[in-house]
Amino acid sequence: MPQINFKRVPTSERDPKERARNFEEVNLGYTAEQAIEEAKRCLQCKNRPCVAGCPVEVYIPEFIKLISEGDFKGAIAKNKEKNNLPGICGRVCPQESQCEAKCTLGVKGDPVSIGKLERFVADQEIKDGVKAPEAPVKNGLKVAVVGAGPSSLTCAADLARMGYEVTIFEALHKPGGVLSYGIPPFRLPRNIIETEVNYVKNLGVQIKMDVLIGKSTTIKELFDGGYKAVFIGSGAGLPSFLNIPGENSNGVFSANEYLTRVNLMKAYKFPNFDTPVWLGKRVAVVGCGNVAMDSVRTALRLGAEKAMIVYRRTSNEMTARVEEYHHAQEEGVEFNWLTNPLEILADEKGRVTGMKCVKMRLCEPDASGRCRPEPIPGSEFTVELDTVIIALGTSPNPLIAQTTPELKTAKHGNLIVDDKYQTTMPGVFGGGDAVTGSATVIQAMGAGKIAARSIDEYIKAK
Amino acid sequence: MFTILEKRDLADKICEYVFEAPLVAKKARPGQFVILRLDEEGERIPITLADTDPKTGRIKIVVQAIGTTTNRLHCFEKGGAIADIIGPLGTPTHLDGFKKAVCVGGGVGIACIHPIAKELKAMGVQVTSIIGSRCKDLVFFEDEMRAASHELIVTTDDGSYGRKGLVTGPLAELLQGADKADVVFSVGPVIMMREVAKATKPYEVKTYVSLNPIMVDGTGMCGACRVSVGGVTKFGCVDGPDFDGHQVDFDLLMKRLAMFKEMEQQSLGLWQKEGCKCHK
Numbered sequence: 060m061p062q063i064n065f066k067r068v069p070t071s072e073r074d075p076k077e078r079a080r081n082f083e084e085v086n087l088g089y090t091a092e093q094a095i096e097e098a099k100r101c102l103q104c105k106n107r108p109c110v111a112g113c114p115v116e117v118y119i120p121e122f123i124k125l126i127s128e129g130d131f132k133g134a135i136a137k138n139k140e141k142n143n144l145p146g147i148c149g150r151v152c153p154q155e156s157q158c159e160a161k162c163t164l165g166v167k168g169d170p171v172s173i174g175k176l177e178r179f180v181a182d183q184e185i186k187d188g189v190k191a192p193e194a195p196v197k198n199g200l201k202v203a204v205v206g207a208g209p210s211s212l213t214c215a216a217d218l219a220r221m222g223y224e225v226t227i228f229e230a231l232h233k234p235g236g237v238l239s240y241g242i243p244p245f246r247l248p249r250n251i252i253e254t255e256v257n258y259v260k261n262l263g264v265q266i267k268m269d270v271l272i273g274k275s276t277t278i279k280e281l282f283d284g285g286y287k288a289v290f291i292g293s294g295a296g297l298p299s300f301l302n303i304p305g306e307n308s309n310g311v312f313s314a315n316e317y318l319t320r321v322n323l324m325k326a327y328k329f330p331n332f333d334t335p336v337w338l339g340k341r342v343a344v345v346g347c348g349n350v351a352m353d354s355v356r357t358a359l360r361l362g363a364e365k366a367m368i369v370y371r372r373t374s375n376e377m378t379a380r381v382e383e384y385h386h387a388q389e390e391g392v393e394f395n396w397l398t399n400p401l402e403i404l405a406d407e408k409g410r411v412t413g414m415k416c417v418k419m420r421l422c423e424p425d426a427s428g429r430c431r432p433e434p435i436p437g438s439e440f441t442v443e444l445d446t447v448i449i450a451l452g453t454s455p456n457p458l459i460a461q462t463t464p465e466l467k468t469a470k471h472g473n474l475i476v477d478d479k480y481q482t483t484m485p486g487v488f489g490g491g492d493a494v495t496g497s498a499t500v501i502q503a504m505g506a507g508k509i510a511a512r513s514i515d516e517y518i519k520a521k
Numbered sequence: 522m523f524t525i526l527e528k529r530d531l532a533d534k535i536c537e538y539v540f541e542a543p544l545v546a547k548k549a550r551p552g553q554f555v556i557l558r559l560d561e562e563g564e565r566i567p568i569t570l571a572d573t574d575p576k577t578g579r580i581k582i583v584v585q586a587i588g589t590t591t592n593r594l595h596c597f598e599k600g601g602a603i604a605d606i607i608g609p610l611g612t613p614t615h616l617d618g619f620k621k622a623v624c625v626g627g628g629v630g631i632a633c634i635h636p637i638a639k640e641l642k643a644m645g646v647q648v649t650s651i652i653g654s655r656c657k658d659l660v661f662f663e664d665e666m667r668a669a670s671h672e673l674i675v676t677t678d679d680g681s682y683g684r685k686g687l688v689t690g691p692l693a694e695l696l697q698g699a700d701k702a703d704v705v706f707s708v709g710p711v712i713m714m715r716e717v718a719k720a721t722k723p724y725e726v727k728t729y730v731s732l733n734p735i736m737v738d739g740t741g742m743c744g745a746c747r748v749s750v751g752g753v754t755k756f757g758c759v760d761g762p763d764f765d766g767h768q769v770d771f772d773l774l775m776k777r778l779a780m781f782k783e784m785e786q787q788s789l790g791l792w793q794k795e796g797c798k799c800h801k
Contacts, residue, residue, distance in 0.1 A: 230740050232605045269607040275544040298744040309780040313744035319737050330791050333589050334564040335784035409776035
C-alpha cells in the first residue's frame with residue numbers, strides 16, 4: 060500500500076500586484092506532472108463519498124484514477140459522462156463545501172484537489188483540441204429551455220443526449236447567463252465558456268438569442284408550437300438595494316449592472332467597445348458574497364486606488380468562498396466588518412462623495428441560527444467614496460411568471476417546484492436562480508440535471 | 522442579425538428604419554421598446570417602437586444621431602444588418618378607459634407617441650395630438666400623426682412652421698372647459714415632459730410620461746434604469762417606461778442621464794475622428 064500523502068499539490072497563481080491590474084486568469088492551474096501527482100493522492104474509496112457531495116454526480120474517483128495513469132483523454136471523457144461544463148465547474152464550483160468536503164483525506168489532511176483536477180482535464184482537452192461529441196440519435200420530441208445559463212445548459216445537454224430536440228431561448232446577445240455577464244474573466248476566461256457552450260451546441264442543442272420568453276413569446280405559445288415540455292432557467296431578476304437615502308446617486312450601481320457592463324459588454328475595453336463603465340478611485344462594495352468579491356476585484360482592475368468591502372457581519376458569516384476572500388485580500392482589498400451603510404452622500408450634480416455608516420455588533424443568534432447584527436449607538440462615521448456597488452443578491456426574474464398565470468411563485472417571486480423540479484404548470488420545469496434566488500452555479504446545474512430526468516419521465520409517461 | 526428593409530431620412534440627423542423582427546412585431550403594444558446592439562463592439566440601447574406590423578413582421582424605429590451608437594447606426598444603409606434587436610420590452614402604455622386624449626410628442630419622441638395615438642384612435646377615443654420641434658427642418662411624421670389623430674397641432678420653437686412656441690401652449694388650451702381631455706400622453710425630451718406634467722397638474726388630468734433612463738440589459742436584471750416615482754424607486758425597463766408624470770422626479774432622471782457624459786463625449790470624439798465606416 061502506498062503511503063498516504065496528506066498534503067495537496069498547490070497550483071501557482073499570478074502575482075497579486077500584477078494581476079490586480081489586469082483581467083488575466085488568477086489561478087494558473089496544474090501542469091501535467093502536478094496533476095498526476097495530485098491525482099495519485101486519491102484513495103479511490105469504495106464508498107465514493109466525494110460523489111455524494113457533487114450535485115451533478117461526476118464520476119470523481121474514476122476520472123482522477125485516469126489522470127493518475129496519465130490518461131487525460133480518458134479522464135475528460137469519464138468526467139463528461141456526467142458533467143457537460145467541466146472547465147467552468149472546475150473553476151467556479153465551491154468544491155471545498157461539496158465534493159472536497161466529503162473527501163476521506165480531508166479528515167486528517169488536505170482533501171484531494173478535485174476542482175483543480177477537473178479544471179486540468181478540461182484545459183488539457185482544449186489544448187489538444189476538443190473532440191466534438193457524437194450527435195445523439197434524435198427521438199423527434201421537442202423541448203424548450205428558457206435562458207442559456209448554467210442550469211439551462213446542463214438541462215439542455217442532458218436532454219439532447221437522451222435524444223430530445225432542444226432549443227434554448229436566450230434574452231441576451233450571448234449565451235452563458237451569469238457565466239457571461241456576472242463572473243469576470245480573471246476567474247473564468249471567456250474561451251472556456253465559448254468552448255463548453257459549443258460542446259452543448261454540438262450535442263444538437265439550438266440556441267436562439269434575443270428572445271425574451273414572457274415578452275417575445277409565451278410559455279403557452281411554446282406548447283402550441285409543438286414543444287412537449289419547457290424548462291425555465293431564467294435566472295436572476297431585479298437586484299436588491301439597501302433602500303437608504305442617496306442610493307440613486309450617480310456612482311451607485313448594482314453588482315449586476317457593474318459586472319454586466321464589464322464582463323458582457325466589455326466596458327474594460329472602452330472606448331474600443333462602446334459601453335462605458337464608471338471608473339471609481341475609491342470604491343465600496345456592500346455585501347460579502349462571491350458577487351461582492353467579483354465586483355471589488357473588478358474595481359481594482361479598473362484602476363481603483365482604494366477598494367473595500369462593507370459588510371454588517373464578519374468573515375465568519377460571509378458567504379464568499381474562502382479562496383475568493385484570500386485572493387481579494389492578497390490583491391489589497393480592504394475589509395470593513397461589522398459596518399452597515401446608513402446613507403450615500405452626493406454632490407450637487409448627484410455624484411457620490413461618500414457613505415455614512417454605523418458600526419455593528421453581533422448579538423445572540425436569531426431563529427436562522429446566524430448572529431443578528433445590531434448597530435452600536437453613536438458609532439456613526441463617514442467614509443469618502445466616489446463609487447458604491449450594491450451586492451446584496453437578486454430576486455428571481457418576474458417576467459415569465461407575470462405572463463403565465465399558471466405558474467405559482469413564492470413570496471419573493473421564486474418559482475414553486477416539487478422535488479422533481481416541476482412547477483405548478485404541467486410540463487413546465489424550473490431550476491437555478493429562478494427557483495432558489497441567488498445561489499451557486501453548481502446548484503443551478505444540479506437542478507438542471509434532475510429536471511432533465513424529470514422531463515424525460517414526464518414526456519415518456521404521456 | 523436583423524436586416525434593414527427600409528431607411529428614410531426624416532429630418533436633419535433623424536432617420537427612420539424598418540427592420541424585419543417578426544417576434545417583436547407580433548407582440549408589440551404601444552409604448553413598448555426594443556433594445557438594439559449594432560455589432561460586437563456595440564452597446565445595448567433602448568429605442569421606443571414607432572410602428573409595428575404583425576402581418577409582415579416589420580418594425581419601425583426613428584433614431585436621432587446624438588451619441589456614438591446612434592451616429593454609428595446612421596452609417597448602416599438599406600440591406601445592411603445589425604447584430605441584435607430584442608423586444609418588445611417594457612409594460613405597454615395603459616390605454617383603457619379614456620374618452621378624450623391629448624398626445625404630446627416632442628423632438629424624436631414624436632415617433633414614440635405615434636403608436637399610442639394610432640391605437641387610441643382605433644379604440645374610438647377622441648385624439649388631439651400636439652407635435653413640437655425646434656424648427657421647420659426638424660418636423661417629421663406630420664402625415665402619420667395626422668392620420669393617427671382627429672386633430673393635429675404642430676409647433677416649432679422658432680415659429681418657422683405651425684404655431685410658434687412650445688407644446689405646452691396649445692396643451693393648456695385643451696385642458697380648459699367642461700369638454701377637456703381626460704388623459705395626456707407625453708413622449709419627448711425630459712424637460713418637455715416635465716413641463717407637460719407641470720401644465721396638466723393644476724387641471725388634475727392624468728398624465729403619462731414615457732421615461733428614457735440609461736439601460737443595459739433592458740429585461741429587469743441590471744437595475745441601471747432606476748427612476749424615482751412618488752418617492753419610490755422603480756425600474757424603467759419593467760415597471761415603465763410609462764409613469765405618472767405628476768409623480769416623477771425629473772431632476773433625478775436628468776442627473777442620471779448625464780452619468781456617463783464625459784465618457785460618451787470621449788467615445789463620440791473618437792468615432793468622429795475615425796470617421797464613418799459604412800456598413801452595407
